[in-house]
Amino acid sequence: MAQEYLDMDTIKYLLYDVHGLNELLAYERFQDHDMESLGLFIDSVKEFADRELFPYFKEMDEHPAYHKEGTVIVHKQVDVMMKKGGEMGLIAAPFDYEHGGLQLPAMAYTTAAYILDAANNHLPGYAGLTLGSAELIVHFANEELNATYVPKMLAGEWGGTMCLTEPQAGSSLSDITTKAIPTDEGYYKISGQKIFISGGDTQYAENIVHLVLARIEGAPAGTKGISLFVVPKNRPNADGSLQYNDVMTVADFQKMGQRGYCTTHLGFGDKDDCRGWLVGEPHQGLKYMFLMMNGARIAVGRGAAAIAMAAYQASLEYANERPQGRKLTSTGKKNPDENQSLIIEHPDVRRMLLLQKAIAEASLSLVLLASRYQDIKQATNDESERNKYHLLLEMIIPIVKTYPSEAGAVAVNNGLQVLGGYGFCSDFILQQYYRDIRISAIYEGTTGIQSQDLLGRKITMENGKALALLAAEIRETMGTASAYDDLKPYAEKLGAKLTLSQEVLNFLMPFAKKGDYERYLADANLFMEFLSIVVIGWLWLDMAIKAKQRLLTGDMNYSEAFYESKIHTMKFYFRYELPKTTGLAESLMDPEALTVKTDKKVFV
Structure with missing residues (x-):
């Protein structure tokens, strides 16, 4: 197992040099923080991850969570993650002071969570879901619910979940049937089942607070009739004691990966004594839940990016230690009398490692x-600035969730290939990373759902304003790059791809305008891949600019080789990945619709 699972220099380079964490401290919301204290926070998280997460990563896979006698038995480090994480502020960090939070910039919190994900991706989800469900209560629930649940959740004493999916509904939330029957005592009687509930139960949790989507009796059909409820596993009494709330853990799903992160099937109200408390207004549940979904989707992308980075570090270490074969001589033959070469000297291995590096580092940059x-959207008092960054965030969220998940799986697959036969063996960790990352493309909306959101909603948002803002950001970077002779050709290549993206949209948009949405969205996945490649090209160009500036000024926090490696990886990405957009564009602009259902039988 690799002794290091991430590259702290690259993390800090992206956080400070590329994305300018220090610039956020000018906003009033973050004025109590300084770079030194934020650096100490991040370093303390790394120490915690080294001590309490990474050493148990393989063990948690080999001894997965399991259902027993009405609860889920999980690894002891789940308790450590929740309790110690609560003490360190890892759940409370982004919350306002008034709610017991640290009012930390999301960039700093995301970096901390990324480190935890890279160390052991089976553990941070327990705290992350508790954070997300507490956030829903803080934003939309009344003072009583806030006072009852939030302090213990932020302290890591109580867990939290989000309960959306049902056995018969899957991703189709309009088909939710969980019922909520009002009573005269201020609560609702909840009945129904939810599946795929991450962190849904553990033997260490005194209480778990479920945020449940349900339909109030008599509510309208479809998504318009869905409400949101706080449904604790154990309801608090007036004296502070807890009483079982008729929330039953039916089963735990046994999974291909992330086996230490439990995924449960929950039953509500089997004995007609499950009580839930309405969050906000009736029939607004889906709206409330999806206002928090951006954070959840960033978290999925962050987790996938972290796994890709950890896998890259493991395969890089192996390649630097494994001798095999010999380099070709000038005659095109190998000299058997020479010592074996380390596999990192072979061009094909270097290509696979560079692909891993390009995907892993750009995925972190994207997150x-x-x-x-x-952060800017939340902190600014300027309405125009807030709207700008709201649109930019909405525009990239589907890509943030999807690119690290899909490309990250490709990266880990390449890492496994670097190890050859050993990559397929459980003695080495690459196979676990490969299994763990696969869920990322399914969590919080599949790739198909994210792709339809990108093309169907985000591209057309405010008559294309969000896309125009993103294109302006990309062109600004291209303009900066053009000032450097060796970067200018890459800026021009990126510009050509921007033009190509407009050609693709000019082809697709007429289908939407005439109401043929099925045809318009039929190849949304291809468009997601196309635009993701362009966006990642932009981020690599930006990384190369920052590296070039450091090299030219001599003001270097890291070695010259470090900065040169960023420029080299940018060149690799532009040579091997960016050209893929040409083939994708050809497919996207092909007039023949081959996947839209017709009367013709295809699957025979």
Whole structure:
């Protein structure tokens, strides 16, 4: 197992040099923080991850969570993650002071959570979901619910979940059937089942607070009739004691990866004594839940980016230690009398490692960019600035969730290939990373759902304003790059891809305008891949600019080789990945619709 699971220099380079964490401290919301204290926070999280997460990563896979006698038995480090994480502020960090939080910039919190994800991706979700469900209560619930639940959740004493999916509904939330029957005592009687509930139960949790989507009796059909409820596993009594609330853990799903992160099937109200408390207004549940979904989708992208980075570090270490074969001589033959070469000297291995590096580092950059947009949107008092960064964030969220998940799986697959036969063996950790990352493309909306959101909603948002703002950001970077002779050709290549993206949209938009939405969205996944490649090209160009500036000024926090490696990886990405957009564009602009259902039988 690799002794290091991430590259702290690259993390700090992206956080400070590329995305300018220090610039956020000018906002009033973050004025109590300084770079030194934020650095100490991040370093303390790394120490915690080294001590309490990373050493248990393989063990948690080998001894997965399991259901027993009405609860889920999980690894002892789940208790450590919640309790110690609560003490360190890892759950409370982004919350306002008034709610017991640290009012930390999302960029700093995201960096901390990324470190935890890279160390052991089976553990941070327990705290992350508790944060997300507490956030829903803080934003939309009344003072009584806030006072009852939030302090213990932020302290890590109580867990939290979000309960959306049902056995018969899957991703189709309009088909939710969980019932909420009002009573005269201020609560609702909840009945129904929810599946795929991450962190839904553990033997260490005194209480778990479920945020449940349900339909009030007599509510309208479809998504317009869905409400949101706080439904604790154990309801608090007036004297502070807890009483079982008729929330039953039916089962735990046994999974391909992330086996230490439990995924449960929950039953509500089997004995007709499950009580839930309405959050906000009736029939607004989906709206409330999805206002928090940006954070959840950033978290999924962040987790996938972290796994890709950890896998890259493991395969890089192996390649630097494994001798095999010999380099070709000038005659095109190998000299058997020479010592074996380390496999990192072979061009094909170097290509796979560079692909891993390009995907892993750009994925982190993408996640930090989304967090920066989130911070500015929340902190600014300028309405125009807030609207700008709201649109930019909405525009990139589907990409933030999808690119690290899909490309990250490709990266880990390449890492496994670097190890050859050993990559397929459980003695080495690459196979676990490969299994763990696969869920990321499914969590919080599949790739298909994210792709339809990107093309169907975000591209058309405010008559294309969000896309125009993103294009302006990309062109600004291209303009800066053009000032450097060796970067200018890459700016021009990126500009050509921007033009190509407009050609693709000019082809697709007429389908939407005439109401043929099925045809318009039929190849949304291809468009997601196309635009993601362009956006990642932009981020790599920006990284190369910052590295070039450091090299030219001599003001270097890291070695010259470090900065040169960023420029080299940018060149690799532009040579091997950016050209893929040409083939994708050809497919997207093909007039023949081959996946839209017709009377013709295809699957015979």
